[in-house]
Amino acid sequence: MNPHFVQRMGFVLLTLISLVVVIPILLVMGVIAVRGAQIISVEFLTAMPRQGMTEGGILPAIVGTLLLTLGTALVALPIGVGGGIYLAEYARDSLFTRTIRLAIVNLASIPSVVYGLFGLGAFVLFLQFGTSILAGSLTLAIMTLPVIMSTTEEALRAVPVEFRTVSASLGGTKWQGIRHVVLPQALPGIITGVILGLLRVAGETAPILFTAAAFYLPRLPQSVFDETMALPYHLYVISTQVPGMPLDVQYGTAFVLLVFVLSLNIVASLIRSHFRRKREW
Amino acid sequence: MGNVSRIRWGEFAIESLLRVLGFSAITFLFLIFVFLLREGVPFFFQVPVSNLFGARWYPTFDIFGIFPLFLGSLFVTIVAMMIAFPLGLAVAVFTREVAPHWVRGVLKPTIEVLAGIPSVVLGFFGMTLLVPVVREKLGAPTGLTAFTGGLVLAYMSLPTIISVSEDALDAVPKSYRDAGLAMGATKWQTIWHVIVPAARSGILMALMLGMGRAIGETMAVMMVTGNAARMPLTADSLFRPVRTMTATIAAEMGEVASGSVHYHALFGIGLVLFILTFLINLAVASMMFKRVSRGGLR
Numbered sequence: 001m002n003p004h005f006v007q008r009m010g011f012v013l014l015t016l017i018s019l020v021v022v023i024p025i026l027l028v029m030g031v032i033a034v035r036g037a038q039i040i041s042v043e044f045l046t047a048m049p050r051q052g053m054t055e056g057g058i059l060p061a062i063v064g065t066l067l068l069t070l071g072t073a074l075v076a077l078p079i080g081v082g083g084g085i086y087l088a089e090y091a092r093d094s095l096f097t098r099t100i101r102l103a104i105v106n107l108a109s110i111p112s113v114v115y116g117l118f119g120l121g122a123f124v125l126f127l128q129f130g131t132s133i134l135a136g137s138l139t140l141a142i143m144t145l146p147v148i149m150s151t152t153e154e155a156l157r158a159v160p161v162e163f164r165t166v167s168a169s170l171g172g173t174k175w176q177g178i179r180h181v182v183l184p185q186a187l188p189g190i191i192t193g194v195i196l197g198l199l200r201v202a203g204e205t206a207p208i209l210f211t212a213a214a215f216y217l218p219r220l221p222q223s224v225f226d227e228t229m230a231l232p233y234h235l236y237v238i239s240t241q242v243p244g245m246p247l248d249v250q251y252g253t254a255f256v257l258l259v260f261v262l263s264l265n266i267v268a269s270l271i272r273s274h275f276r277r278k279r280e281w
Numbered sequence: 282m283g284n285v286s287r288i289r290w291g292e293f294a295i296e297s298l299l300r301v302l303g304f305s306a307i308t309f310l311f312l313i314f315v316f317l318l319r320e321g322v323p324f325f326f327q328v329p330v331s332n333l334f335g336a337r338w339y340p341t342f343d344i345f346g347i348f349p350l351f352l353g354s355l356f357v358t359i360v361a362m363m364i365a366f367p368l369g370l371a372v373a374v375f376t377r378e379v380a381p382h383w384v385r386g387v388l389k390p391t392i393e394v395l396a397g398i399p400s401v402v403l404g405f406f407g408m409t410l411l412v413p414v415v416r417e418k419l420g421a422p423t424g425l426t427a428f429t430g431g432l433v434l435a436y437m438s439l440p441t442i443i444s445v446s447e448d449a450l451d452a453v454p455k456s457y458r459d460a461g462l463a464m465g466a467t468k469w470q471t472i473w474h475v476i477v478p479a480a481r482s483g484i485l486m487a488l489m490l491g492m493g494r495a496i497g498e499t500m501a502v503m504m505v506t507g508n509a510a511r512m513p514l515t516a517d518s519l520f521r522p523v524r525t526m527t528a529t530i531a532a533e534m535g536e537v538a539s540g541s542v543h544y545h546a547l548f549g550i551g552l553v554l555f556i557l558t559f560l561i562n563l564a565v566a567s568m569m570f571k572r573v574s575r576g577g578l579r
Contacts, residue, residue, distance in 0.1 A: 007469035014375040018388060021372050021439060025395045028406050082302030090296055091303065102566060103306040109490075109558045110313065111497025112400075113527045117534070117551040121316040125539055142309050149306060173288060175295045203399025206499040206527070210534050232401045232500075239405045240504060247409070254402050265397050269390075 029258065036255020039248045045256070048218040053238055054246055058253055063220055064133075064228035065260070068212060069202045071137025071224070076144050076197070081190060083145075084152025089178055108146035112206040115143045119211035134224040136212025143207055144197040151193025155186040188275035192268045199264040203257060205232040215241075231257040317555055321548035328542065338510040338524075340533065340543045347526075347550065349510045353427075354525040356513040357502060358495045360431025361438060365495075366488050368435070369442030370477075373487075376443075377450040378472050396440035404504030407433045412505060419520060425507030427523040433501045438491040445490055449483020450476060486565050493561040496527075497554060503528035526550045 047057030083100075091097040119139030129135040159182050167177030201207070213233040221228045235253045238245045325333065328345050335346030372392075376385050407429060416424030453476050461471030477484070507522025510529070515521075530547050537543040 003467045003470060007467045010469045011379055014371050014379055017368055017371040018375050018380075021368055021436075022388065022391050024436060025391055025398075028398065028403065029394070031410065032402070032406065079302050079305055082299050083305060086296075086299035086303035090299060100303050100306050102562075103310040105566065106559055106562050107306060107310055107313075109493050109497070109562055111499065111527055111554050111558060113499040113530050114313070114317070114497070114551045114554050117320075117530065117548055118313045118316050120534065121320050121548070122312065126316075142313075145306065145309065149303075173292050175292050199397060203397075203401070205399070205401045206531055209531055232399050235405055236401050236500060236504070239408060250405065250409070254405050257399060258402055261397055261399060262394065265394065 029262075032251060032254050032258055035248070035251040036253075036258075039252035040255065044252055049216070050218075053216060053234075053242060054244070054249060058229075058231070058234060058256065060217055060220055061229040061231045061234040061253070062256065064212075064214075064230040065202055065232070065257075067133055067221065067228060068136050068140060068208065068230055069198055071133055072140040072144060072201055073194070073198055075138060075141035076148055077194060079141075080145050080148025080194070080197070081152050083149045084190070085156065085178065085183075087149065087153040088156035089174070089182070104146045104149055107142070108150075110143075112143065112204055113209075115139055115207040116209050116211060118142075119207060124211055130225060131210070131212060131214075131227045132225045133212055133221055133228050136208045136228075136230075137224075139207045139211045140201040140204065143204070144201045147197035147200065148194055151196065152186075152190050155189025155193060156182060158189060159185045185279070188271050192272045195264050195268040195271075199261050199268075202264070203232050203261045205230075205236050208233060231260065314555065317548060317552040320545060321550075321552035324542065324545035324549035327545060336512050338529070340537075340546065343542065345542070345546050347546075347553070349512045350524060350526045350529050350550065351553070352513055353506075353510070353523040354496055354527065356518065356523060357427055357430045357434060357506065357525055358492055360427060360519065361434035361495045362488065362492055364432060364435035365438050365442055365491055369439050369487065369491065370446055370484060372439075373443050373446035373450060374472060374477070377447055378468070378476065392440050392443055395436065400437065400498060400500040401504075403433055403437060404501035407501060407505040415520075421520040423507055423522065425505060425522050426520045427506060427513060428519045430502045430506035430523065430525075433505055434495045434498055437498055437501060438494045441494050442487045442491040445487035446480075446484050449480040449487065452483065453479045482568055482571075486568055489561055489565050493558050497558055499527040499531050503531055508532060526554055 044057045045062065046059050048059055050056035087097070087100065091100070116139065119135055123129045123135035123138050124131055127135075129138075163181050163185060164177050167181045168174070172180070205213075208230055212228060212230065214227040214229050215237055217227065217229050231253065235250065235257060238253060239250050324345075332343075332345055334348060335344065336348055337344050337346045338349055372388070376388050380388065411432065412424035412429055414424075415421055415426060415429050419428070421428070457475050457479055458471060461475040462468070466474065502525050506524065506528065508524045508528055509522035510524040511521065513521070513523050530550055533543070534547050537547065
């Protein structure tokens, strides 16, 4: 057979396969957006659930997810960014450093439900935090740590070495150079990484199943030791555990969760592209 | 204390603090392992071996055969990879070697979005739209089958497979492409006879990382596979319900008393999952190490 004909057929096949991959993704988002948007109202976003969650709103789930995400950020941000700075600026190529890198890769691939088990064993039972926002945030923080650490390292490594040399030549110490010269240059990259890490855990269900999530709690959490509803867990509950749940409410919840996660995603890419255009190196 | 020594002390303190923060990655990995051991290992001693390696999982009757769960996870993962690997490789080749610039600009963000869609949303979508199709078109009684789970999992592992394969293709030197074309081969022939073989270790890595992603996935799998703990060994298993290790933990941990045999059993399963993903990573890391020591980036 004519090789050019084979090539043309091959390229057509690859195009078709790419469509097979892309179309379901667009379908998922399209269907959830169209069906979900219909039920979205001020009440749906700001009211407590009523009638066994079939009516009213999903406010406690929204607030719960925001609180868990915030708690995760408070714990994971200093540890992750600090660790990333160490890896990029201080670590030598030693066994110690290689072990840290191996640990990061492994942390990143532990199944989310195993994080849930760890959170249950360590925070809920051993440290006796109970099923709480605190236990859930700590679990999610450890889960997102590898993402934040490695993107921080990457962002710092992207800053040219001259920035450090110039700072040192002006008499700055190593930390002064990092703090006042390198870190500000790497900040957009770090922020992008942090947001990507957080949005990944904001949509997680398995790690909070036994560490933070409440099945039905029609009030807002009072302290970090309170359990809480959360959007992903709520979607799981109303789509599998509650018979006779109106499909509209399910689509609405999925829509709110998707919008939350994707808007963080868009913010991250906007920051990235904005600063990539602005920087001078 | 003089000014200079104060600065020096400050530098030392900051470096030490940062080192501790970096070290925390090791600490947390170690702690996770220790807690899984502490709560999981008792299970393997509390339950007689014949029970442990039995073919049935009925925790309410103290029957803890983990084989159906293990094989369930394996089965769904294999189904997922059989779908996702060819698709993922094709998309990677398409975006890297064939597609015009603007198509790449559409494909890449779309696949990034897929990576960001929460597992529970995909599970919900699978339940409401995919399951009825499987039930009616493929004749599976409930539509909650290993095939449905494998299909959803395939899409969830696609972003990993695609991006790692793309990196592998990207690392093949341009001279390889030029040499192939200069020999009179078409672009298509060069891709499959030169570029892809040259990138094979990276592509194998993509497959393994995709597998790791699939075997650990929980919510979506739990929502679409029907969760019947049966050995997936019969010919019709693809269109029968199946139960994975991850789904078992997620579905049952809420109802067990802490300290019971069942509680330890679920941690035991967690330990098995932890070790599985650890081994996959070790294999990938050693492949990466070999690649670097060989001098190339393929």
